[in-house]
Amino acid sequence: MVLEEILSVLVGIFTDYTLRYVALGSAILGITSGALGCFTLLRKQSLFGDALSHAALPGIGIAYLFAGTKDSMLLMLGAAVFAWFGGIVTLGITSTTRIKQDAALGITLSVFFGMGIVILTYLQSIGGASQGGLDRFLFGQAAALIESDVINLGILAAGCFVVLIVFFKEFKIATFDGAFAQSLGYPTKYLGALLTSVIVVAVVIGLHTVGVVLMVAMLIAPAAAARQWISGLKSMLILSAIFGGISGIVGSMISSMTEGMSTGPVIVITITAILGISLVFSPKQGYLFKYLRKKRNYQGNSSKIGNISENGRSRG
Amino acid sequence: MSSDLIIIGTAVLVAANCASIGAFLVLRQMAMMSDAISHAVLLGIVIAVFVVGGRETVPVIVGGVLSGILTVSLVELLYRTGRLKKDSSIGIVFPFLFAIGVILVTQAGNVHVDAQHVLYGSIEFAPFDTLYVDEINIGSKSLWVLGILAVANISFISILYKELKISTFDASFAVSVGLMPVLIHYLLMIMVATTAVVAFESVGAIMVIAFFIVPAAGSYLLTDRLSRMIPLSVTLGIVSAVAGYLFALSADVSIAGSMATMAGIVFGLIWVFAPHRGLVSRWRRNSKQRFEVDVGIMLTHLNNKIEPHHQLTSSSISDALGWTIEYSRKVCEFSLDEKLVKKDESGRLLLTESGRKKAEHYTSG
Numbered sequence: 001m002v003l004e005e006i007l008s009v010l011v012g013i014f015t016d017y018t019l020r021y022v023a024l025g026s027a028i029l030g031i032t033s034g035a036l037g038c039f040t041l042l043r044k045q046s047l048f049g050d051a052l053s054h055a056a057l058p059g060i061g062i063a064y065l066f067a068g069t070k071d072s073m074l075l076m077l078g079a080a081v082f083a084w085f086g087g088i089v090t091l092g093i094t095s096t097t098r099i100k101q102d103a104a105l106g107i108t109l110s111v112f113f114g115m116g117i118v119i120l121t122y123l124q125s126i127g128g129a130s131q132g133g134l135d136r137f138l139f140g141q142a143a144a145l146i147e148s149d150v151i152n153l154g155i156l157a158a159g160c161f162v163v164l165i166v167f168f169k170e171f172k173i174a175t176f177d178g179a180f181a182q183s184l185g186y187p188t189k190y191l192g193a194l195l196t197s198v199i200v201v202a203v204v205i206g207l208h209t210v211g212v213v214l215m216v217a218m219l220i221a222p223a224a225a226a227r228q229w230i231s232g233l234k235s236m237l238i239l240s241a242i243f244g245g246i247s248g249i250v251g252s253m254i255s256s257m258t259e260g261m262s263t264g265p266v267i268v269i270t271i272t273a274i275l276g277i278s279l280v281f282s283p284k285q286g287y288l289f290k291y292l293r294k295k296r297n298y299q300g301n302s303s304k305i306g307n308i309s310e311n312g313r314s315r316g
Numbered sequence: 317m318s319s320d321l322i323i324i325g326t327a328v329l330v331a332a333n334c335a336s337i338g339a340f341l342v343l344r345q346m347a348m349m350s351d352a353i354s355h356a357v358l359l360g361i362v363i364a365v366f367v368v369g370g371r372e373t374v375p376v377i378v379g380g381v382l383s384g385i386l387t388v389s390l391v392e393l394l395y396r397t398g399r400l401k402k403d404s405s406i407g408i409v410f411p412f413l414f415a416i417g418v419i420l421v422t423q424a425g426n427v428h429v430d431a432q433h434v435l436y437g438s439i440e441f442a443p444f445d446t447l448y449v450d451e452i453n454i455g456s457k458s459l460w461v462l463g464i465l466a467v468a469n470i471s472f473i474s475i476l477y478k479e480l481k482i483s484t485f486d487a488s489f490a491v492s493v494g495l496m497p498v499l500i501h502y503l504l505m506i507m508v509a510t511t512a513v514v515a516f517e518s519v520g521a522i523m524v525i526a527f528f529i530v531p532a533a534g535s536y537l538l539t540d541r542l543s544r545m546i547p548l549s550v551t552l553g554i555v556s557a558v559a560g561y562l563f564a565l566s567a568d569v570s571i572a573g574s575m576a577t578m579a580g581i582v583f584g585l586i587w588v589f590a591p592h593r594g595l596v597s598r599w600r601r602n603s604k605q606r607f608e609v610d611v612g613i614m615l616t617h618l619n620n621k622i623e624p625h626h627q628l629t630s631s632s633i634s635d636a637l638g639w640t641i642e643y644s645r646k647v648c649e650f651s652l653d654e655k656l657v658k659k660d661e662s663g664r665l666l667l668t669e670s671g672r673k674k675a676e677h678y679t680s681g
Binding site: 041044046047049050054093096097098099100102103104105106107109110111112113114115116117118119120121122125139213214216217219220221224227228258261262264265266268269272275279287 | 397
């Protein structure tokens with residue numbers, strides 16, 4: 001029964017118009033955030049994505065307020081501007097006060113989110129039902145994706161990857177050894193800003209499918225999972241993108257099988273499951289193999305100790 | 317009691333409860349842990365509602381606190397393995413637990429929790445939820461629960477004040493004098509979870525974070541003493557809550573959202589105008605220091621160029637040091653007022669005795 005259902009969903013990806021775009025949109029998000037998330041993870045800015053995604057919310061409302069359309073490109077532009085602004089505010093707080101990064105992130109995410117809610121409820125009070133579609137950005141509703149949305153998402157994702165490929169070497173050096181990059185004459189400040197910008201774009205893509213609240217997991221979890229298997233940056237990026245893409249497709253398929261289920265939470269649970277598997281089973285560092293190794297070493301040692309004491313006794 | 321008063325009272329109590337505990341979160345750099353806990357309590361609340369079959373206060377609080385502790389433990393478990401950094405662990409654990417919570421909420425028709433209200437609460441309905449003892453109406457439930465929580469928080473902070481303070485500022489010293497900072501850490505996390513789950517009911521997850529972090533961060537910029545920071549943080553929280561409520565009423569928008577916005581505005585004002593740490597006073601201090609340095613540079617310049625035929629006026633200084641004419645004039649006037657330089661009859665600048673001493677002090681030291 002379940003198998004039949006899964007099969008019909010799998011077939012649906014190729015035949016069903018809606019499902020194809022839902023899966024495609026989620027896959028685009030997973031691949032982009034998977035690849036870019038590696039940088040946030042390695043630059044120890046994991047929760048930066050959380051603040052950025054929350055800060056995007058008022059941008060969506062304001063774009064809608066001024067433009068009056070639900071054109072996804074315009075809403076995404078508004079979201080991107082505010083996400084960027086949120087990032088600048090966070091950096092501004094940490095660089096001009098003694099407040100540490102964690103509190104600065106908390107301030108940005110909660111205050112911007114509050115502003116977003118104010119604007120959304122304001123739109124509700126003036127526009128009635130016409131605002132209805134905007135609150136889907138809270139948890140993401142991939143089922144609402146249409147062809148033009150997916151094309152937009154694809155264009156944005158392609159832009160991210162072009163930047164990523166062109167500046168790969170620079171990003172790599174700036175990530176692993178910022179001081180060294182600076183000594184080589186790389187403009188590390190601008191590189192950091194550029195990297196933040198592409199992450200902002202990834203966040204904006206994610207608003208459609210996983211929503212504001214859960215976006216942070218899409219940046220961290222695939223990268224953290226890939227990190228358990230591989231240590232080279234390039235292969236880690238690729239694996240992380242694959243993990244992200246798989247979780248996007250699987251998550252949107254599962255959520256399409258059940259009526260009224262938000263896509264975002266399901267995708268997040270899928271990618272967390274992949275991370276869990278990676279943590280336990282990865283051959284070099286996984287818990288399972290560590291445990292087995294420990295056990296073997298322990299047994300080996302104890303038999304050696306046994307031998308030594310035997311020798312001692314025979315000599316005595 | 318009128319419903320306005322009940323809503324304001326609820327908001328004030330939420331703000332006070334969160335802001336007092338929040339002072340420790342900001343100082344211990346655990347602000348994002350409160351983010352994680354406030355999201356994760358949803359799962360515990362939903363499971364409690366499933367088990368009991370209704371939104372009874374006590375099971376909901378117990379469920380929320382348990383899931384808060386689960387969050388903290390999971391984050392530490394992941395982080396202790398050394399495979400993940402602390403912030404990454406936080407960013408993985410709480411979306412996961414929150415996602416499960418959201419799915420349970422949306423899939424179970426009989427749970428009266430709306431997924432969006434999880435995020436921005438329903439303080440608007442606080443007046444309609446009354447508490448009955450022996451079928452006698454004893455007033456708003458949220459006021460009672462939050463009031464009891466306030467008593468608990470005040471006792472927690474005042475009884476363990478010394479322990480909290482020492483373990484916050486110097487954990488290794490706390491260990492050495494036997495204060496058990498780990499125990500304090502978990503007790504604090506339990507209080508955070510309790511506060512989060514109680515406040516969650518009225519203002520939602522994100523606003524809980526706003527009240528935990530924003531007022532405390534603001535008061536951190538205003539004072540250096542913990543004993544002042546806590547009441548100040550509570551005051552800022554209450555001010556934001558009341559201002560937010562009034563704004564929400566006049567603009568007909570979400571109450572919780574406008575409270576968080578007000579908290580942000582209050583923080584922004586402090587960030588800019590705070591007496592010692594604000595942007596304005598920083599800028600003034602910087603420009604004052606730069607001016608003093610520039611006076612020194614000019615005196616040194618005069619000291620080096622003292623030759624009878626050298627014409628030193630404010631315009632030649634501006635050429636030599638690359639300053640604008642106005643700025644050199646300002647520096648010259650300041651030095652004349654301070655009697656560091658004097659003008660001879662032809663308008664040339666000459667060092668006075670104190671000016672020469674100062675210039676020599678700069679060059680030698």
